[in-house]
Amino acid sequence: MTNIQTDKVLDAKGLACPMPIVKTKKTINELEPGQVLEIEATDKGSTADLKAWCENTGHQYIGTVHKGNVIHHFVRKGGEEIKEIQHPHLIDNEDLAKKLGSNEQIIILDVREPSEFAFNHIPGAISIPFGELDQRMSNLNKGAEMFVICRTGNRSDLAAQKLTQSGFEKVFNVVPGMTEWKGQTKSLIT
Amino acid sequence: MSNKVAIIASNGGLFDAYKVFNIATASAATDAEVGIFFTFEGLNLIQKEASGQLPLPEGKEHFQEGFKAAQVPSIDELLLMAKDLGVKMIACQMTMDVMNVKKEDLISGIDVGGAVTFLDFAKDANVTLTF
Numbered sequence: 620m621t622n623i624q625t626d627k628v629l630d631a632k633g634l635a636c637p638m639p640i641v642k643t644k645k646t647i648n649e650l651e652p653g654q655v656l657e658i659e660a661t662d663k664g665s666t667a668d669l670k671a672w673c674e675n676t677g678h679q680y681i682g683t684v685h686k687g688n689v690i691h692h693f694v695r696k697g698g699e700e701i702k703e704i705q706h707p708h709l710i711d712n713e714d715l716a717k718k719l720g721s722n723e724q725i726i727i728l729d730v731r732e733p734s735e736f737a738f739n740h741i742p743g744a745i746s747i748p749f750g751e752l753d754q755r756m757s758n759l760n761k762g763a764e765m766f767v768i769c770r771t772g773n774r775s776d777l778a779a780q781k782l783t784q785s786g787f788e789k790v791f792n793v794v795p796g797m798t799e800w801k802g803q804t805k806s807l808i809t
Numbered sequence: 810m811s812n813k814v815a816i817i818a819s820n821g822g823l824f825d826a827y828k829v830f831n832i833a834t835a836s837a838a839t840d841a842e843v844g845i846f847f848t849f850e851g852l853n854l855i856q857k858e859a860s861g862q863l864p865l866p867e868g869k870e871h872f873q874e875g876f877k878a879a880q881v882p883s884i885d886e887l888l889l890m891a892k893d894l895g896v897k898m899i900a901c902q903m904t905m906d907v908m909n910v911k912k913e914d915l916i917s918g919i920d921v922g923g924a925v926t927f928l929d930f931a932k933d934a935n936v937t938l939t940f
Contacts, residue, residue, distance in 0.1 A: 633880050635882065640835055644839075672839055
């Protein structure tokens with residue numbers, strides 16, 4: 620285990636190829652789209668295999684952490700329904716980068732899963748996964764300018780709508796989001 | 810990605826079995842439709858008696874320890890996985906007749922067919938492999 624929060628952990632330690640992939644396939648069937656699986660493996664080939672597996676199956680490879688002999692992989696299940704973006708206030712990545720450079724007091728709210736945030740995020744961003752937004756939004760300042768970001772603009776759209784309905788006044792959805800982010804990033808992985 | 814993998818298994822040693830079943834289970838786990846045609850000595854791989862005791866190549870018997878050390882799954886385990894993942898397995902009728910192998914001698918879940926049965930599956934495969 621790492622200290623990164625996920626929805627499920629698969630123990631594939633000691634298993635040789637192709638078993639880590641076969642077990643991953645079986646285990647991911649038990650998750651909902653958007654949930655994150657951590658795979659603990661010792662097979663050194665599993666990193667390249669999992670990346671290729673994700674590319675071919677439509678799941679998202681988040682990253683890998685080595686701890687001692689154990690390799691921890693993080694995969695987010697694909698197949699989420701993509702809706703058209705509805706929140707009317709958008710800002711693109713470049714304009715957000717400019718705002719960051721201008722030293723304005725702004726809040727960046729990252730609504731991706733904790734593991735996605737752990738591997739890379741914009742320095743200073745606050746992490747509140749979309750699923751936890753309802754419980755945790757009371758800690759945020761309703762009057763502040765808030766820039767909501769995720770991987771592709773989909774979850775952040777839903778989050779921006781939710782925040783606006785709850786009385787937040789200046790909420791922007793950052794598009795396209797972290798997939799195309801060219802500015803500075805920070806990682807919690809050591 | 811739609812993907813179809815057609816495999817011909819025509820050899821009956823332990824190395825051959827691993828090549829066939831590793832690729833087959835890995836493909837099936839990657840959402841490919843997988844079919845294997847077992848012909849000639851490849852029939853050993855799906856015979857009840859033989860599949861659990863496939864020979865290593867002569868002079869390579871010491872690899873037995875390597876398989877253990879690397880914790881490689883057994884062929885029986887891979888066979889179960891392959892079935893579980895929906896790998897289609899076809900035994901060659903003609904070779905069964907030549908080698909006097911009966912359908913009852915094979916593990917369960919095997920289709921028996923001729924060359925055309927396999928060709929029909931393989932005609933639109935993205936990947937075709939022979940072991």
